[in-house]
Amino acid sequence: MKPYHLGLDVGGTNLAAAIVDNDFNILSHKSIPAGAGRDWQAITADFAAASRAAIDAAGVSIEDIECWGIGMPSCIDTRTGLLVNAHQFGWKNVPIREWLKPLLPLDVRIDNDANCAAYGEALAGAAKGRANVIMLTLGTGVGSGIIIDGHIFKGADGMGAEIGHSTLVQGGRTCNCGRKGCVEAYCSATALIKRGREIFGDACTNAKSIFDKALSGDGRAVDLIDEYATYLAYSLSSVTAIFRPEVLILGGGVADAGDYLLDKVNALMPKATYNGETTGVPPVVRATLGNAAGLIGAAFL
């Protein structure tokens, strides 16, 4: 393996690129606006521009870089490099790997951003040294990544691992994806804030304000966080019954709210999980790398 890796984390707002060494240190970091809405030629040219800037800033030679790993918020067929559906860019069924190949003389590897984040946390973060890890990122939606025996698990055709769109309450709340009762419709930050608005009115615009109210003793906020923790615990218990991971990681702004939520979820897990009181349950921990997780995970695809 060559000494350096190039990771690109493609978001709806920014394109972030980094050079990472084999000890998972980030040697350089460059971020530019994603400029969603422009045509694909312009945007993918900027994929390369951000990446070249990171290479220059690190002062490494392109010959010493193992690969160009890219994490994108998209359903990707990783066997063929086909980007099946990237909502934020309005791209469907585009051969993204072929587009990108001419832009940098490096092997292009591409995967879903939530897979990359889970992989980064397993390599260098909250689950460092663990080979079997599941991570949920609680944000606008619920991203998920599954690591089995040290490898990203993506399902038979590379388009799976969508825990956010497994069912938590059949026939329940309508999800962004059009289905009813998805984990995402209950466990995303958006879902929590929406419930907060129902209770506290339009002044409730973020998850932190709900946690602050709960911590200051507001009974309605305590009840709401209890409800949310229960949704999370049952979502995590379902994947635990199936995967029995060594550790479960929560990422995203909601997870950063503090130990209050994590403590509740961990307390619920033994009863919520099949055979949990007999066989034990994995600890639920907070992601530690923040945005770097996706970059490191992408760099090591």
Add this chain to the structure above:
Amino acid sequence: MKPYHLGLDVGGTNLAAAIVDNDFNILSHKSIPAGAGRDWQAITADFAAASRAAIDAAGVSIEDIECWGIGMPSCIDTRTGLLVNAHQFGWKNVPIREWLKPLLPLDVRIDNDANCAAYGEALAGAAKGRANVIMLTLGTGVGSGIIIDGHIFKGADGMGAEIGHSTLVQGGRTCNCGRKGCVEAYCSATALIKRGREIFGDACTNAKSIFDKALSGDGRAVDLIDEYATYLAYSLSSVTAIFRPEVLILGGGVADAGDYLLDKVNALMPKATYNGETTGVPPVVRATLGNAAGLIGAAFL
């Protein structure tokens, strides 16, 4: 690989043993009562007795047998051979592999019976030639088996793949396991019959009678089967979002009821599954091997 395999399928009622050749033909089949309730020395002695009878009936030499594969309705730590919990025999945390070793001069391999059934169907039945398969067995409970890249997937510690105890309706019906809202509480044959009794009274004692009523045009039975098919479709869609298998298999008495149920489930799947209308969904098919699936799967552990 040696030419023959010995499989033992341990049920609460019967112990069935078979010699299977490398083309998955069953050369002999012996079944004796399980005699649950007796002490473990007597029952495991009968594991060996049934198995020796199958060897004798096939007329093969024990030297030509690859292994003694055993499928049991139990949570098993397959790394250590520890049988964590076998409800039907009242056994907990017993080192089953060590118990069995002295009884037959063969390498002992042991796994959950639902895993064995899925593996058998993938090797020689409804999913022959497919490497990525999920099977649900709809009976008293909901057994499940997951095949990834041709191998039984059991989770990181060998005790996973319990789809029946993932959540379908959080906070919903109480399951046999004590949790609420499990797939098993909605999709087992028992759950269907229980709903049938609520509608049709105590005369409703089996699933077939409900299907018969529906086929003869009873609107309440049609509605009940529609409800049950929806539970099944959403359970299958959750694992499809995660595993993207090539084929989904339904086993057990309910699945044998005919195409009526399968047609409904298949019709529901594209809408029920995340991105299902864009990326396609796996076909839901009926198991074809019946009880032989568990024997063949066990024999090839």
